[in-house]
Amino acid sequence: MVKKINSILISNRGEIALRVIRACKEIGIKSIAVYSDEDVRSIHVKKADEAYHIGPAAASESYLAMDKIIDTANRVGAEAIHPGYGFLSENESFAEACEKKGIIFIGPNSEALEITGDKMKCKAVMKKAKVPSVPGSDGIIDDVEEAADVAHTIGYPVLLKSAFGGGGRGIRLANNEKELRKEFEMVSTESKAAFGKSALFIEKYLDRIRHIEFQLIRDSFGNTRHLFERECSIQRRHQKLIEMSPSPVVDQKTRNNVGEIAKRAADAVEYLNAGTAEFLRDHEGNFYFIEINSRLQVEHPVTELVTGVDLVKMQIAIAQDEEIPFKQDELKMHGCAIECRINAEDPFYEFSPSVGAVPDCSIPYGPGIRVDTYLYPGCTVSGYYDSLVAKLIAWGSDFEEARKRTRNGLYEFTIEGINTTIPLYKTIVDEENFIKGELSTDYIDRFNLMDKMHELTKKQASMKSSAAIAAILLQLEFAKTGGPSFQFHKAKPYSNWKRSQVNR
Amino acid sequence: MEFIVGDTNEAINAEIVHSLGKDSILIKINGKEHSIKLLKSARDEFEFILDNSFHHAKILRSTTAELVVLIDGQSLQVKRHSKLTEVLEKSLSLGKVAVSQNNLTSQIPGRVVSVVANIGTSVKKGDSVVILESMKMQLGVKAHKDGTIKEMKVQQGSTVARNDIIATIE
Numbered sequence: 164m165v166k167k168i169n170s171i172l173i174s175n176r177g178e179i180a181l182r183v184i185r186a187c188k189e190i191g192i193k194s195i196a197v198y199s200d201e202d203v204r205s206i207h208v209k210k211a212d213e214a215y216h217i218g219p220a221a222a223s224e225s226y227l228a229m230d231k232i233i234d235t236a237n238r239v240g241a242e243a244i245h246p247g248y249g250f251l252s253e254n255e256s257f258a259e260a261c262e263k264k265g266i267i268f269i270g271p272n273s274e275a276l277e278i279t280g281d282k283m284k285c286k287a288v289m290k291k292a293k294v295p296s297v298p299g300s301d302g303i304i305d306d307v308e309e310a311a312d313v314a315h316t317i318g319y320p321v322l323l324k325s326a327f328g329g330g331g332r333g334i335r336l337a338n339n340e341k342e343l344r345k346e347f348e349m350v351s352t353e354s355k356a357a358f359g360k361s362a363l364f365i366e367k368y369l370d371r372i373r374h375i376e377f378q379l380i381r382d383s384f385g386n387t388r389h390l391f392e393r394e395c396s397i398q399r400r401h402q403k404l405i406e407m408s409p410s411p412v413v414d415q416k417t418r419n420n421v422g423e424i425a426k427r428a429a430d431a432v433e434y435l436n437a438g439t440a441e442f443l444r445d446h447e448g449n450f451y452f453i454e455i456n457s458r459l460q461v462e463h464p465v466t467e468l469v470t471g472v473d474l475v476k477m478q479i480a481i482a483q484d485e486e487i488p489f490k491q492d493e494l495k496m497h498g499c500a501i502e503c504r505i506n507a508e509d510p511f512y513e514f515s516p517s518v519g520a521v522p523d524c525s526i527p528y529g530p531g532i533r534v535d536t537y538l539y540p541g542c543t544v545s546g547y548y549d550s551l552v553a554k555l556i557a558w559g560s561d562f563e564e565a566r567k568r569t570r571n572g573l574y575e576f577t578i579e580g581i582n583t584t585i586p587l588y589k590t591i592v593d594e595e596n597f598i599k600g601e602l603s604t605d606y607i608d609r610f611n612l613m614d615k616m617h618e619l620t621k622k623q624a625s626m627k628s629s630a631a632i633a634a635i636l637l638q639l640e641f642a643k644t645g646g647p648s649f650q651f652h653k654a655k656p657y658s659n660w661k662r663s664q665v666n667r
Numbered sequence: 668m669e670f671i672v673g674d675t676n677e678a679i680n681a682e683i684v685h686s687l688g689k690d691s692i693l694i695k696i697n698g699k700e701h702s703i704k705l706l707k708s709a710r711d712e713f714e715f716i717l718d719n720s721f722h723h724a725k726i727l728r729s730t731t732a733e734l735v736v737l738i739d740g741q742s743l744q745v746k747r748h749s750k751l752t753e754v755l756e757k758s759l760s761l762g763k764v765a766v767s768q769n770n771l772t773s774q775i776p777g778r779v780v781s782v783v784a785n786i787g788t789s790v791k792k793g794d795s796v797v798i799l800e801s802m803k804m805q806l807g808v809k810a811h812k813d814g815t816i817k818e819m820k821v822q823q824g825s826t827v828a829r830n831d832i833i834a835t836i837e
Contacts, residue, residue, distance in 0.1 A: 507802065515775045516801035525740075546776055550802040577740030579725070624673035624743055629696050630717050631736045631743045632670050632681045633703055634724030636694055637713050639668075640683055 165483050168192055168243045168267060172236045173207070175247030176226060176548065177537045179459075180207035183245045186475035187212075195241050197232060199225035201545045206537045215239060220547045226250045229257050236266050243267035243482060245475075249549060252458040253280060269482045271435045271457045278432045279455040283326070283364075285432070289452055292431035294424055297443065297451040299366035307347045310365055314343055317367045323347060325354045326362035336368060369445045371603045374398065375410050376441040376456075377425035378466045378474070381434045382481045388489070389422040389440075390470050391496050393462055396602040397591065399514065404584065404607075405591060406462035407501045408469045411562070411600025412444070421450050422491075428452060436481050437463075437474055461504065461551065464533060468500035468558040498558055499565040503573065505536075505553040507544045509582035510616060517582040518546040527575035531558040531568040534576075544581050552583065562600070566592055590616040669748035678748050769817070769835045773808050777801035779825045784834075789815045796834055797821060808833050 170193035173183045180196060184207060187194035196211035201220035208214040215235050218225035225231070227250055236244055244266055246252035255276035261268040271279070278284050283303075286296050298317040303326060304310045314321045314337070323335045323346050335350050337343035347363070354361040378390035394410035395403045413421070425440035432455065439456040463474045472494075481487070508514040523540045536553035538544075544552055555572045559565030570592045573585055591597050596610050603609060669678040684693040690705040707714035711726035728735040733746045777799035784796045795807030796816065814836040821833055 512774065515806060516777065516804060518776055518801065546778070546801040548802065550804075579737065621673065621675075623741060625675060627738045627741060627743060628672035628675075628679065629701065630720075630722040630724065631672060631738045631745055632679060632696060633694060633701070633715065633717050634713050634722070634726065634736055634738060635670065635734060635745060636668075636681060636683050637692075637703070637705070637708065637715065637724075638711060638726050638729070640692075641708065641710065 165485055168479060168483050170195060170241050171243045171245050172197065172241035173245050173247065174226065174232045175250055176202055176205060176207055178535045178554065179247040181210055181537060182535055183247065183475055184210050186479065190476060190479065195239060197235060201547050206539060222548065229260055233260055233264055237264060243269055245269045248458050248461055255280060267482050269436065269478050271438065275432045275434050276457055279457045282454065285454060288431050289428055292427050294428045294452045297366045300364045302364065303362045304364055307344055310347050311340055311343060313365050320368040322366045322368045323350050324364055324366060325350055326364060369443055371446045373444045373602055374604055375413065375444050376439045377422055379425055379429045379438045379440055380477055380481065380487060381429045382487045383435060383484050384486050386487045387426040387429050388487055388491055389425050390466050390472060390494065391418060393465050394602065395462060396604050397606050398604050399607055403504065405501065405503050406465050408465045409496060409499060428455060437478050462502050464535060464554060464556045465500045465502045468556060469496050469498055470494060471497065498560045499562045500556060500558045501565045501569045502554055502556045503569060503588045504551055505555060506550040506584045507552045507581045508550050508584055510584050510587045516546060516550055518544050519580055521578060521580045524578045527572040529571060532572050538578060586620055587616050590619050671746040671748050673743055769837050770832045771796060771808065771811055771834045771836055772830050773799065773827045773833050774829065775799060775801055775806065776828050779821050779823055779827065780805060781823055782819060784816050786816050786819050790836065810836055812836060
């Protein structure tokens with residue numbers, strides 16, 4: 164039975180809060196924002212139907228404070244909570260607390276979140292469901308002899324990983340048994356020093372890998388659909404920078420095959436709502452499951468543009484116990500979409516955070532351009548939260564059209580006051596290997612993109628030097644005369660052209 | 668007047684020739700004449716058509732020695748070049764270095780998560796002195812030279828802005 168949701172509290176901020184607010188407005192659901200001290204002037208507060216203050220700037224006391232958020236939801240009568248991505252979106256205790264209070268959590272239930280949040284548990288479930296993972300040990304390795312056995316079976320080179328690591332830490336490469344024995348000792352010692360215990364596992368080392376993921380949706384009737392793939396190989400330090408759909412290396416047959424595997428993964432954990440199955444693809448074309456991201460993802464617009472499915476509205480429909488209204492074979496992939504994550508980081512200074520006031524900005528638009536952002540002229544980029552300030556998504560009938568529209572968008576996008584990753588993306592869109600689709604997770608280093616960015620910036624500086632000097636001359640003249648020394652013809656307050664348009 | 672744009676070492680000569688009446692001006696860059704049609708003019712913001720292309724410019728910073736110009740969204744550093752400024756720059760920067768060479772400044776804004784090296788600690792160039800957090804990233808502010816921490820200007824929990832002095836190292 165459909166349980167109509169009348170109000171949704173969005174326990175998030177920034178562009179994703181705005182994205183959910185827009186979906187609510189389309190459906191006619193009351194949107195309720197929450198905000199920290201730092202976000203009083205943020206766009207999600209302005210655009211929501213209602214907004215409630217929940218605490219100080221630190222996320223732990225606001226957007227991560229479960230009790231405050233659930234209390235607020237109860238107090239103001241929110242029937243559901245949309246967690247966005249990050250913050251509490253994959254927190255099983257939060258989902259459970261919502262369930263207990265009778266609030267609909269727009270996402271999977273707490274049991275599924277518990278499995279998907281535990282890499283080892285998830286891997287075990289997937290093995291049972293015949294979802295291929297990266298070859299490796301079944302769980303924690305106890306001693307170096309066992310490690311050597313496993314490595315021998317799966318073949319060298321292998322990676323030794325600490326179960327407590329993450330983000331690239333606690334990972335060692337071993338090319339042969341001698342190295343393995345040495346590294347095993349090292350990682351064990353490190354792990355014991357840092358965490359008081361050692362828990363290592365082994366995985367096959369995959370060279371020149373691509374990160375390819377499948378968008379999934381599953382409703383409360385057990386219907387599962389995949390909404391094709393997204394290639395997210397352009398990364399820096401395991402952070403995705405550019406995503407696209409389709410992947411240049413996925414043909415229809417592969418899409419169907421891996422899509423079915425992804426659906427099996429969702430069924431295995433009795434997944435509910437929208438999620439993503441992430442895979443690694445080696446250069447031989449093998450796909451290995453790595454994890455399920457149990458939330459709406461940053462890069463979801465890419466899928467929305469090529470499928471025509473509004474994923475946030477779909478999430479709400481599924482949360483209302485509606486059935487997915489289309490069959491797998493009714494879904495068609497249309498054109499190509501590319502997303503650039505515009506981060507407030509200085510690519511010329513080791514990607515260090517760049518925060519502060521944005522006195523002015525100009526957001527691109529035009530054919531095929533979509534921008535999801537919390538920026539507006541006069542806004543502030545806070546250092547308390549994530550560095551993602553905007554997503555530029557371009558759609559085209561094919562990759563080339565999408566690429567050129569992305570390029571247009573990047574060159575039209577100006578953000579004053581902060582440094583962003585835009586110069587790097589301007590370099591990537593015209594880089595030959597990107598154009599050829601020759602991608603891998605080490606793309607940025609492999610093709611020296613940082614050097615290429617410096618070259619491009621230098622070239623552009625010399626192209627703009629005359630204009631910059633002209634501006635300086637104008638300012639000198641201005642300063643000399645204390646005001647505009649040049650006569651202006653005043654623009655008419657109302658142009659005839661505009662008037663004729665209004666009267667049409 | 669002479670200018671050096673970005674990190675090119677070429678000096679570019681430029682001057683205003685004369686007004687062409689209305690809102691048009693004639694300028695000369697490296698001996699070549701260009702016409703400017705001014706569309707908008709404020710103290711540090713200009714919109715103009717140079718030859719046949721539109722440009723939007725904001726003067727973000729301006730000192731005797733250099734300017735930062737945001738031209739069509741791209742920020743460019745332009746040095747004013749002359750024998751006089753060269754001499755001035757040299758003497759100024761020499762004086763500045765003498766005072767500031769002990770100061771360790773932060774290149775990024777953030778909150779101090781922890782102080783790694785306390786007063787009296789000897790550090791080597793490149794050692795982390797304090798750890799800053801900004802946008803969920805933790806970054807070390809690294810000693811710019813070998814020495815001993817003489818003064819610590821921040822403590823755990825302090826907020827620092829870009830170019831704030833973190834510590835002095837002697």
